[in-house]
Amino acid sequence: MKIDRVGDTDVRFRRNGAGSRAVVLVHGFLDDQHVWDGVIAELSSEDVETVQLDLAGLGERTEATGPFRLDRLVSEVIAVVDALNKPVVLVGQSMAAPIVELVAVARAERTLGLVLLAPIPLAGTHLPDETVGTFRALGGNPSAQRTLRQQLSTGLGEADLDRLTVVGCRVRTEVVSALVDCWDTGHPDGEKPSSYTGPVLVVRGADDGFVTAEVVVRGVLERFGDVETVTLDGSGHWPHVEQSSAVAALLDTFLTKTRPAGDTSRDVKSQQWTTAFAEKSADSFGKAFAEEVVLDATILTRPIEGRERVQQVMAAASGIYDALAFTHEATQGPRTYLEWKAAAFEGTHIEGVTILTKDEHGRIVRVAIHHRPLGATLRFSAELRDRLLGRIDPTHFHNGDR
CATH class of the missing domain: 3.40.50.1820 (Alpha/Beta hydrolase fold, catalytic domain)
Structure with missing residues (x-):
């Protein structure tokens, strides 16, 4: 002080x-x-x-x-x-x-x-x-x-x-x-x-x-x-x-x-992944991915594979957040660990860790996203399922009716 x-x-x-x-x-x-x-x-x-x-x-x-x-x-x-x-x-x-x-x-x-x-x-x-x-x-x-x-x-x-x-x-x-x-x-x-x-x-x-x-x-x-x-x-x-x-x-x-778009903690380097969340577009996410990228997450019942499908999911997911800020970053070998905090559904707090695995060319080949708490995670999954109906098999997501 x-x-x-x-x-x-x-x-x-x-x-x-x-x-x-x-x-x-x-x-x-x-x-x-x-x-x-x-x-x-x-x-x-x-x-x-x-x-x-x-x-x-x-x-x-x-x-x-x-x-x-x-x-x-x-x-x-x-x-x-x-x-x-x-x-x-x-x-x-x-x-x-x-x-x-x-x-x-x-x-x-x-x-x-x-x-x-x-x-x-x-x-x-x-x-x-x-x-x-x-x-x-x-x-x-x-x-x-x-x-x-x-x-x-x-x-x-x-x-x-x-x-x-x-x-x-x-x-x-x-x-x-x-x-x-x-x-x-x-x-x-x-x-x-x-x-x-x-x-x-x-x-x-x-x-x-x-x-x-x-x-x-x-x-x-x-x-x-x-x-x-x-x-x-x-x-x-x-x-x-x-x-x-x-x-x-x-x-x-x-x-x-109210955090400025694309803003991150001083501990986190600006990169294609963080920029994509600020822009909330499928094309922006696609620039970061390898063709064979795999997305695994706590909001999914099973992984989603392929650049086109993964970038659709990520663009839709970024649109659900009212705001998201990356707070910490660590790198070990090909893996980058990003902690983040977000708000969705007009006030629900969501936190998590994203693990990005890159190939020798710097392209992301695997994304693992861990969300918490459970209630917000399930709600997020059901909302994502609804937004992607007709594009992504709904059995990848939580059935919010159960």
Whole structure:
């Protein structure tokens, strides 16, 4: 772990791990960067760096001077993204959802995806004056803050409530009031479709009485084109704290889906096999194969032989994956061993090892693919059978009807 700073400003950000991509996690109203610690501890994605920061006036920056406006908060996160100088997935909770969306629009060429947890709409909440007044009055009031968190969550334990209350009560009253104005007023771009066109994952807690299902549908989902939504049981407004393992698993899947096409770990050399998975075409796979190539796999009841048949199977198989990344490589003699992780069927994790055996000309003569877990393997086999009906004998695959 290391701490970096943006120029000579007070914007500092915490970096954990190393990788070709970064996950930038931005906290919500009255919170701090450490609300993400539980999620980060549960992440299993490789070749990914995690980045946390405190927004102006919050966390370790309670002495920051104003103004505390939305454009200032957005510009600070943009500065962090620029300092990283690598592709990013942006994650924001509650009032940080509008922040990371605007960052994604400003840095679309660098943003691989957007994850919004319990998202306040970019257009704002526009609450009644009385309700807004209640939120403004939270500054310096530990009893009111603790009560609010209890009302809006089902999974926050006593220790979580204690810590978050302490963090929130350090925020100056004028900062609390200004931030309420930020997320209640919103941004005019929230009244139209989002300018960010990349993949978006929206997560809300089933028991969140503030960001309700209706708020998410009307204020968030309808504004994005490529969007997926998940509702977590046993969670309210802080799913990343209440259900950190579940949120980490969702983030791992999203990271796999948003990995750049053909991207591999730095431990894996780019080669015809990995390129073929990125291109998902029979011709691309065929370029790597010898005429007499044999495919053996845990998704098959018996091997498939011959270049034409094997390349058809591999092209169809690559099309089933929502995403696939090769993570490790080892070579011994004519054999190359490739470990990989993938996502399919809108969220199912699949992992495995592929063994490629090559002849003296470097052409692949045998492919052995080992998938896990069993349930996903059987489902994959049945799906492949259906996609190849009329081209490959269906008895090569699992009969999903049994």
